[in-house]
Amino acid sequence: MKSSPPAGRAESSGPVASWWLLGPGLLWMGLLFVVPLSLVLVISFAERGTYGGIVWSLSLTNYLDLLHPLYAHILGQSILLAAVTTMLCLIMGFPLAYYIARAAPGRQGMLLLLVMIPFWTNFLVRTYAWMFILRTEGLLNTLLLKLGVIAAPIELLYSNTAVVIGLVYGYLPFMVLPLFVALEQVDRTLVEAAWDLYATRWVILRRIIVPLARPGIMAGCLLVFIPSLGAFLTPDLLGGARSMMVGNLIQHEFLVARDWPLGAAISCLLMLFVMGMMRWLLHAAKPVSRQEDAS
Amino acid sequence: MVDQSASIDIASLVKRHGTTLAVDHVSLTVPRGEFFSLLGPSGAGKTSLLRMIAGFETPDEGTIRIDGRSMEAVPPNRRPVNLVFQSYALFPHMTVAENVAFGPTMQGVPRADIASRVRLALDMVKLSSKEERLPSQLSGGEQQRVALARALVNRPTVLLLDEPLSALDQQLRQEMQVELKSIQARAACTFVCVTHHQEEALTMSDRVAVMHQGRVLQVGSPQDLYESPGSAFVARFIGVSNELRGVVRRIDGERAIVQSPECVGEIQIVLPMHLAIQAGSPVTLLIRPERLRLSTAAQGLSGEQSLAASVDKVLYSGSDRRYLVRLGEHVVWNVRVPNDESGRNGLVPGDHLSVRWQISDAVVLSE
Amino acid sequence: MKQAGGWLWRVSLANLFFLYGPIAVLILFSFNASRLSATWQGWTWQWYRALWVNQALLDATVNSLWVATVSTVLALFLGVGLAVGLDSLPGRRQRQIEQAMLLPLVIPEVMMGVSLLLFFVLLQIPLSLMTVMVGHALFNLPVVMIIVRARLKKLDPRLMEVAADLGASYWDTLRHVTIPLLRPAILGAGLMAFTISLDDFIVTYFTAGPGATTLPLKVYSMIKSGMSPEINALSVLFVIVSMGLIGLSLLVQRR
Numbered sequence: 001m002k003s004s005p006p007a008g009r010a011e012s013s014g015p016v017a018s019w020w021l022l023g024p025g026l027l028w029m030g031l032l033f034v035v036p037l038s039l040v041l042v043i044s045f046a047e048r049g050t051y052g053g054i055v056w057s058l059s060l061t062n063y064l065d066l067l068h069p070l071y072a073h074i075l076g077q078s079i080l081l082a083a084v085t086t087m088l089c090l091i092m093g094f095p096l097a098y099y100i101a102r103a104a105p106g107r108q109g110m111l112l113l114l115v116m117i118p119f120w121t122n123f124l125v126r127t128y129a130w131m132f133i134l135r136t137e138g139l140l141n142t143l144l145l146k147l148g149v150i151a152a153p154i155e156l157l158y159s160n161t162a163v164v165i166g167l168v169y170g171y172l173p174f175m176v177l178p179l180f181v182a183l184e185q186v187d188r189t190l191v192e193a194a195w196d197l198y199a200t201r202w203v204i205l206r207r208i209i210v211p212l213a214r215p216g217i218m219a220g221c222l223l224v225f226i227p228s229l230g231a232f233l234t235p236d237l238l239g240g241a242r243s244m245m246v247g248n249l250i251q252h253e254f255l256v257a258r259d260w261p262l263g264a265a266i267s268c269l270l271m272l273f274v275m276g277m278m279r280w281l282l283h284a285a286k287p288v289s290r291q292e293d294a295s
Numbered sequence: 296m297v298d299q300s301a302s303i304d305i306a307s308l309v310k311r312h313g314t315t316l317a318v319d320h321v322s323l324t325v326p327r328g329e330f331f332s333l334l335g336p337s338g339a340g341k342t343s344l345l346r347m348i349a350g351f352e353t354p355d356e357g358t359i360r361i362d363g364r365s366m367e368a369v370p371p372n373r374r375p376v377n378l379v380f381q382s383y384a385l386f387p388h389m390t391v392a393e394n395v396a397f398g399p400t401m402q403g404v405p406r407a408d409i410a411s412r413v414r415l416a417l418d419m420v421k422l423s424s425k426e427e428r429l430p431s432q433l434s435g436g437e438q439q440r441v442a443l444a445r446a447l448v449n450r451p452t453v454l455l456l457d458e459p460l461s462a463l464d465q466q467l468r469q470e471m472q473v474e475l476k477s478i479q480a481r482a483a484c485t486f487v488c489v490t491h492h493q494e495e496a497l498t499m500s501d502r503v504a505v506m507h508q509g510r511v512l513q514v515g516s517p518q519d520l521y522e523s524p525g526s527a528f529v530a531r532f533i534g535v536s537n538e539l540r541g542v543v544r545r546i547d548g549e550r551a552i553v554q555s556p557e558c559v560g561e562i563q564i565v566l567p568m569h570l571a572i573q574a575g576s577p578v579t580l581l582i583r584p585e586r587l588r589l590s591t592a593a594q595g596l597s598g599e600q601s602l603a604a605s606v607d608k609v610l611y612s613g614s615d616r617r618y619l620v621r622l623g624e625h626v627v628w629n630v631r632v633p634n635d636e637s638g639r640n641g642l643v644p645g646d647h648l649s650v651r652w653q654i655s656d657a658v659v660l661s662e
Numbered sequence: 663m664k665q666a667g668g669w670l671w672r673v674s675l676a677n678l679f680f681l682y683g684p685i686a687v688l689i690l691f692s693f694n695a696s697r698l699s700a701t702w703q704g705w706t707w708q709w710y711r712a713l714w715v716n717q718a719l720l721d722a723t724v725n726s727l728w729v730a731t732v733s734t735v736l737a738l739f740l741g742v743g744l745a746v747g748l749d750s751l752p753g754r755r756q757r758q759i760e761q762a763m764l765l766p767l768v769i770p771e772v773m774m775g776v777s778l779l780l781f782f783v784l785l786q787i788p789l790s791l792m793t794v795m796v797g798h799a800l801f802n803l804p805v806v807m808i809i810v811r812a813r814l815k816k817l818d819p820r821l822m823e824v825a826a827d828l829g830a831s832y833w834d835t836l837r838h839v840t841i842p843l844l845r846p847a848i849l850g851a852g853l854m855a856f857t858i859s860l861d862d863f864i865v866t867y868f869t870a871g872p873g874a875t876t877l878p879l880k881v882y883s884m885i886k887s888g889m890s891p892e893i894n895a896l897s898v899l900f901v902i903v904s905m906g907l908i909g910l911s912l913l914v915q916r917r
Binding site: 187189190192193194195196197198199200203208211212 | 349350351370371372373376377378380382384385386387388397398401402445446449
């Protein structure tokens with residue numbers, strides 16, 4: 001009895017007081033995240049002034065402009081490069097994630113850390129490392145020439161291949177981590193049960209492991225696909241004149257061509273794509289056994 | 296030498312886990328159609344043995360033959376055995392029917408046959424009505440039946456069961472003991488069951504192997520194991536047992552006289568044929584609690600042995616009473632008396648009386 | 663499954679080689695005496711020495727440290743408040759806000775940069791080091807919130823109830839129980855935010871005004887104007903500092 005008045009006071013002052021904690025953060029996010037993105041949406045319907053300014057209007061001109069083959073090509077190429085990157089990350093990351101998921105606990109932590117460390121080093125620097133390796137007078141060409149594999153340096157840098165290498169390198173950890181989480185949760189005895197029931201290794205992978213790890217596979221693919229699609233630095237540094245991606249196009253419209261409404265329209269399209277994919281993921285990646293909580 | 300009528304023939308099998316011997320030179324033969332149990336405390340090596348039969352672990356030494364065929368280098372998916380996992384390991388993303396159809400599908404059984412075999416298997420475990428459910432929508436007992444059906448549908452030479460009833464509650468477990476036995480009879484298949492639950496093993500099995508620290512201590516029918524345990528460990532592990540250590544004083548034909556430093560009096564025993572016991576040999580006597588009789592009368596019946604004792608504690612457990620009676624400073628025995636004769640139930644702690652048993656009921660072990 | 667294990671291990675090893683090879687190459691060649699080629703011509707410290715006397719680089723470093731410090735403090739205040747305050751909301755609302763806060767981390771960074779640029783220009787706020795700090799605090803806030811909330815969820819809620827039962831007010835409980843228990847997470851989150859800010863290029867690129875050059879911006883312009891061994895040396899320093907800070911952050915959070 002003695003303690004109830006103070007407890008009551010704490011409860012009643014809690015929710016009110018918590019707004020003092022929540023408020024600034026929410027306000028900050030609203031003002032600097034929601035409002036600016038909304039502005040991008042609004043501007044995308046405006047028109048470009050003669051000298052690069054914004055003429056307020058409500059037109060679909062910018063979106064119609066995007067149908068131009070030049071832009072369509074860049075959009076298509078971005079999706080293609082991001083898709084190839086995602087596939088490669090999945091192919092490379094799956095065995096690694098599976099290995100880590102099946103490793104002994106102590107080793108597991110160490111391997112996860114090893115995967116994470118490159119991700120925590122500067123992206124610019126990591127991209128630069130590939131320039132150093134791939135350029136004409138770079139390490140790879142020097143080595144290949146010395147070994148006599150090639151007679152003259154080959155053009156590796158400034159190509160779509162270089163872009164994909166850079167993207168895979170940058171986002172591989174994004175694939176491995178969710179895959180690891182999903183694969184670790186796949187009950188080992190299920191694999192043994194399938195094996196006992198005459199399944200081959202390939203069938204176990206296809207019919208047991210992959211279906212059960214599906215949420216993780218989808219999350220990993222999305223986490224690689226989205227930043228790859230919107231990449232700026234990698235195509236900027238490793239790509240050639242023909243490797244432009246959406247991110248570069250947006251940067252170009254905003255900072256070089258000064259056509260902000262068009263840049264905004266491209267951004268909105270990208271955003272729409274990203275949101276659509278996330279919604280699809282949240283919908284499709286629901287765990288397989290729906291009734292688990294019910295029982 | 297290969298016994299052609301044997302489902303499983305195991306010869307001096309060894310499995311090491313690090314420096315410890317998980318399975319220590321085990322040899323076993325299980326005839327076709329038998330319900331065979333591996334019984335032992337956890338860490339006895341019975342699960343390792345089962346997993347080697349299934350093919351998940353590779354023996355370090357020794358051989359396993361199934362139906363006369365050596366299983367060396369044969370992976371689990373090529374072995375004519377199926378395992379019912381302790382956790383059932385039902386595929387959570389497949390329906391009951393899909394789970395059961397998995398094995399036959401993998402073996403390339405024609406589609407039409409699969410359907411009928413699945414139906415048959417589910418009928419056998421009485422789950423035909425739940426074909427389209429997911430495992431998570433079933434009760435524990437139902438999941439257990441699906442696991443059984445999923446294994447039996449493949450018509451294995453041997454069905455392996457790893458602690459099959461451990462996840463079920465007491466009542467369901469007793470029902471399933473009977474059920475498993477009758478399913479085995481219907482399926483006409485050899486069952487090898489791992490359990491640490493002695494009652495389970497005794498009720499279901501034709502024969503039981505008691506394992507301890509990687510070794511098989513004794514193999515026999517449930518009755519053999521209970522009535523004539525070969526060691527104190529087996530006697531203790533299977534049911535409650537009263538023990539008394541002593542030394543043989545003299546031998547008199549088929550009988551002998553034993554004296555124990557732990558209690559007063561001489562004890563007559565029947566000399567076991569297979570043990571070489573002489574005067575001066577140390578022996579251990581084992582007597583089951585329900586074979587003991589408490590009496591305040593001076594004179595015993597013929598063929599009875601009697602020792603003086605006093606009542607320490609009386610424990611009432613419904614159908615019977617358990618008396619803890621003290622025979623000596625360090626010897627307290629369990630005596631179980633059915634609750635049928637109300638007159639006998641008047642004993643209270645401190646009462647002096649005698650403990651009696653038929654001489655032939657005492658099991659004699661040499662040290 | 664023995665053969666499968668060996669195969670998996672080899673593929674995993676190849677993956678790790680892929681992840682670490684380029685970084686190792688970078689470190690090795692930052693000590694290469696040759697200015698132009700990728701052939702080895704002996705050890706040297708000269709590229710590191712060259713960094714030390716480069717005034718523009720030193721200025722950029724000071725800028726970077728300022729940006730990282732201010733944006734981290736800002737993100738900590740806002741993020742910890744948000745993480746702790748969320749607990750008073752109903753569960754469904756909590757999850758909604760938590761999910762919404764993931765959005766800034768998931769959308770392409772270019773989007774964030776462009777929208778901030780647009781926002782500042784339309785409000786006629788001149789781009790400067792300040793706008794960079796604001797931008798960094800924006801992407802660091804969710805980072806802080808997620809780390810702190812992960813810790814908060816592991817705390818025994820009864821500790822807070824006990825404090826209330828013993829007569830502590832909401833603020834007392836926060837000050838004497840909740841925040842001290844969260845200290846490792848707050849410290850770890852701060853170190854992580856600091857590192858992310860030091861490393862950031864894209865948001866900085868869009869929100870930095872003239873003269874507001876941070877270290878990554880400087881590295882970028884150096885790369886654009888041609889490869890040089892100084893960049894290798896600078897990159898190595900970047901790698902060491904990032905790894906050190908992140909290592910420290912993980913270590914602190916472990917306690």
